[in-house]
Amino acid sequence: MFKIRTRRAALAAVAATASAALVLTGCAGGGDEPAATYDPDEEVTLNFAFWGNDVRAEMYEQAIAAFNEEYPNITVNSSFLGFPEFWEKRQTEAAGGGLPDVMQFDYSYLRQYSENGLLLDLEPYLGNIIDTEPLSENILGIGVVNGETTGIPTSTNAWGMYTNPKLLEEAGVDEFAGGSWEDYNDWMAEVTEAGGGDLWGGTDWTGRIQNFEVQQRAKGEDLFTEEGEPNFTEEDLAAFWEQGSEIREDGTVITQQRLEETYPLSGFDSALTASELTWDNFGAGYLGNLGEGFTELGLVAPPVTEEGAQDLYLKPSMLHSIASTTEHPEAAATLLNYLVNAPEVGEAFGTNRGIPASETQLEGAELDPLGQQIADYEESIADRLGDAPPVPIVGYGTLEEKFRLLGTELGFGTLTVDEAVEQFFAEMDVVLNQ
Incomplete structure (x- = not known):
């Protein structure tokens, strides 16, 4: 199985094959389906929405700037609201078929939006565009609704x-x-x-x-x-x-x-x-x-x-999901993968979104004493952690x-x-x- 490239390997690959389409293949969820692809020369614009405040917005700006160093042809237009207003706007957009390409998502809304066909099934992208190696099976299982993966946790709590x-x-x-x-x-x-x-x-x-x-x-x-x-x-x-x-x-x-x-x-x-x-x-x-x-x-x-x-489990502090109506699913999956797995994003956020669910992102995060205490706690209860x-x-x-x-x-x-x-x-x- 080919794993998704690391940031350094990716930069080298882009430099060497700037005019070629990048084909990412993998075993997870692939079967006999064609591999998910993303053409690095294609100019793409994605809308990304999250809830939060000015502090979180600055963190996302830093993360997206790092993303654009690697993917300069993907323009990300981000917007944010407070939590209640965020979901009010999503409901209006859902009724009109205009959800953002990529969204920060809350666990309590995942079933509702998934069962209404509003979120993209991410299965074809798992193991290729979306690197699953840094994410445990328990964590990946959190975002599964009726057999479809419609959200990837960014962070966990217990x-x-x-x-x-x-x-x-x-x-x-x-x-x-x-x-x-x-x-x-x-x-x-x-x-x-x-x-x-x-x-x-x-x-x-x-x-x-x-x-x-x-x-x-x-x-x-x-x-x-x-x-x-x-x-x-x-x-x-x-x-x-x-x-x-x-x-x-x-x-x-x-x-x-x-x-x-x-x-x-x-x-x-x-x-x-x-x-x-x-x-x-x-x-x-x-x-x-x-x-x-x-x-x-x-x-x-x-x-x-x-x-x-095994009475405890890891709950997502939040997830990232993709709208089923996106016109650029491969590029959207590329952005989602970066926001979930990139160590640069871990460096930007620390524990603002909770303890990073991805091992690679956790490595990039600078944990304050309390954040380290929480990470140690979640490791200490490993024997009591069951499936979500x-x-x-x-x-x-x-x-x-x-x-x-x-x-x-x-x-x-x-x-x-x-x-x-x-x-x-x-x-x-x-x-x-x-």
Whole structure:
């Protein structure tokens, strides 16, 4: 199999064969189909869209400038918006058939756009124009919808647990040493007792759908099947929420009322709790909100439901996709490959988009201490990493928010577990059948 050229090899190849068409061949996804090709002498203009701010825009400018050193005949017109406005514009463009050639893409929208035929199947370009060697099978599988690869992750994050070493030292309690969910509850109770009413061990973890997902995956069951059907029962959900009853009632975790007073900050970045189960890319935000005096965080694996289970997975911080209507699929795939794999892009972004999913891009990134800590954490949980779950169902974000709101009501004591389960399944029925 011929691998995609490195930047240095590519420059040499272009210099030697400036007037010849560049033919990139590969085994992955190729079969008997003709190899994907890109003619370096062809003048091509691509539209590229991303969400972000001026800081990210400067990073993309640097990355695209490096891209144009290698591909001077591909002009890239980039544009960006805030996250909500980005998707509002994509919906308008999708209705009119005018999506950008290449797009930064969010995981929660991947199924919707893929099933509507709006995204290009990248399979013919994998292993030739799009280098797959620096990307693990787990990472490549993240972008597969109904058997078609419609997105390539640029970066990853994983579910983990942040802790606050400074607060733990002041309370005289050691770091959570790992163990079961019951062990975690006991540790939180120890912190809360030592905190004397000013510090709690953590928040009611049954209010997050991701912790329910971790426990279900420990049993070998994702929350939803490939067909988008629920893969859990009312009894499963009731049993999960019941695990939070005791820690809510005995004061182990911070009260819901206290959390409401700190909103929009969480108990963790308000320095009121010593731990928080969340995605590992939240660390920079926590440090920023904690402010002066807090210079480091702990990052450990979530509690274990069943020893040896592959209950965790790498989730894309974002992906890159190509519109199915692009008139230049080979050139678009060339740009996508560069944005995902090039070390120059890693140098431009660092961890702005998360920990780079590509080994070659990770090599180019200069990781700050927190970024290195996250990278080390993801390496440390390798034995617990399984295949990513099926791409989220259309409307998953609505269900995630409903789960959180019901967890809030359980915290206030305004709902019983049975009532919460009934409401969640009613909401899920609406989402799945809309």
